[in-house]
């Protein structure tokens with residue numbers, strides 16, 4: 001079996017919302033298993049409508065949330081093993097890129113402060129001169145330079161430029177995994193592809209894998225090696241990006257594909273999605289059954305298990321649109 005870079009094993013996370021009287025539970029992550037092999041970097045996109053649990057899953061991978069159930073390991077280090085997995089090593093190995101670059105940087109500090117902090121505080125560089133060299137080199141790889149960035153504040157850059165700087169900052173630690181949660185959602189439409197395409201180049205150059213969270217299936221199509229579809233907290237389909245998008249196996253993925261917007265558009269307008277219904281999170285049958293055109297009594301009564309379709313494809317559906325290879 002191939003060694004795993006990341007292994008998410010039957011992970012669940014529940015939130016309680018509301019006051020004492022109207023308390024509700026939301027299973028934001030519902031028994032999700034996913035993995036990324038070590039040795040061959042990939043871009044794994046996680047797609048699904050708003051509120052399906054994409055960020056919750058990523059926050060657990062970033063160790064910002066703890067899983068209620070299940071296990072997450074990175075290169076065999078168990079997240080639950082607080083002593084065995086050194087926090088400094090974790091910061092070097094896994095780096096985040098956030099949605100809004102204007103919130104990543106403070107108005108009061110020059111942007112390069114963040115780059116130097118990462119390079120010097122995490123002990124990647126011993127001296128300022130070493131840091132200058134590494135930072136400049138890394139900025140060049142995202143189409144910027146230290147000369148352009150040095151001494152400037154956030155307001156002196158565009159969103160696209162700031163996101164490139166965030167990416168450079170993340171790369172300074174030579175991470176094995178970068179988690180990018182909607183990294184282009186706040187960026188000008190014309191720059192989106194540009195930034196996402198960078199991931200493809202950097203994946204090879206730095207041998208780093210990406211988890212790319214997006215609403216924007218059109219960008220996911222071009223850059224992803226694998227796609228995972230989430231629905232109401234559960235992983236309902238997984239597979240190589242091209243095969244999955246050209247021939248979805250789950251009726252929900254099919255619905256998403258039929259509503260693929262142009263680069264930069266969100267699904268909101270294109271797709272007839274009813275409001276988030278909390279009770280769907282709690283269904284113990286197929287959560288998509290209430291709106292699935294193919295649903296049968298079996299779907300309304302029982303939860304479908306994982307169906308291995310071969311060719312690295314998985315679907316949780318009693319009536320997959322694609323059959324086993």
Ligand SMILES: Nc1ncnc2c1ncn2[C@@H]1O[C@H](COP(=O)(O)OP(=O)(O)OP(=O)(O)O)[C@@H](O)[C@H]1O
Nearest residue numbers: 015016017026028049050051052053054055056057
């Ligand atoms: N800290 C929290 N406390 C309570 N509920 C939460 C919390 N974080 C997320 N949730 C709920 O969990 C569910 C999943 O949220 P999450 O943010 O993971 O979705 P998402 O797929 O990232 O959505 P979006 O595309 O809008 O970013 C939602 O119903 C959300 O309201």
Ligand SMILES: [Mg+2]
Nearest residue numbers: 054055056181
């Ligand atoms: Mg989110």
